[in-house]
Amino acid sequence: MLARALALVAGLGGAAGVSQFPEYSQQYMQRLGGAVDELLRFMDDFDKDAASLDLSRDAALVDLAQGGQMGAARADSMVRTVDGHARLSSDLADMQNLGPFSRARYATRFTDPELAGRVWENYKPAMPVTFEGIIFAVIGFLGGLALLSGLIHLLRLPFALFRRTSEP
Incomplete structure (x- = not known):
């Protein structure tokens, strides 16, 4: 009876945990889109400033880097911004083309x-009522059962081996 209750x-623990993945990935994708948009806005402002100077x-990055320590630091920061935008934009494009x-x-x-x-800090668990949420819940339920079964099997193994060696 105890084993069934534990199972x-x-x-249920596995179902509750794994069923949250579709919602978490959706919230991650929304934040990712916001981050890409913000970096793009920043880069557009930089490009407008550069264009105003032809x-x-x-x-403009080379010119900025030659302007002293602050200019060089700002140029490095802008290069990291451009690289980050490219990486996050690639991630977003990949995720938008994928299903849950x-x-x-x-x-x-x-x-x-x-x-x-930041997604995890603000994440609110959601009841999985979508098809994919229910499928993830079933996978989590079965995974939880399998994990517990494996753990119980490992815990019983030494006792089973002891019984075999102690039998005449």
């Missing part, structure tokens, strides 16, 4: 730890 708890972005099940396979594309941390 049910493990299954400079390309690259020429494919997003689970490519969860490692959540490459920005700061962004993922």
Whole structure:
């Protein structure tokens, strides 16, 4: 009876946890889109400033870098901004072309730890009422059962081996 109760708890725990992935990935994608938009706005402002001086972005970065320590630091910061925008834009484009099940396979594309941390800070669990949420819940339930079964099997293994060696 206790084993069945533990199995049910493990299954429900797995279902509750894994079923949250579609909502978490959706919230990550929304924040990612916001971050990409903000970086693009910043880059557009920089490009407008460069254009007003008849400079390309690259020429403006070189010019900025030659303007002393502050200019060099600002140029480095802008290069990181451009690189970050490219990386996050690529992640966003990849995620937008994936469905919720494919997003689970490519969860490692959540490459920005700061962004993922902010999503997690503000994340509110949701009841999985979508098809994919229910499928993830079933997978989590079965995973919880399998995990508990494996753990129980490992815990019983030494006793089973002891019984075999102690039998005449």
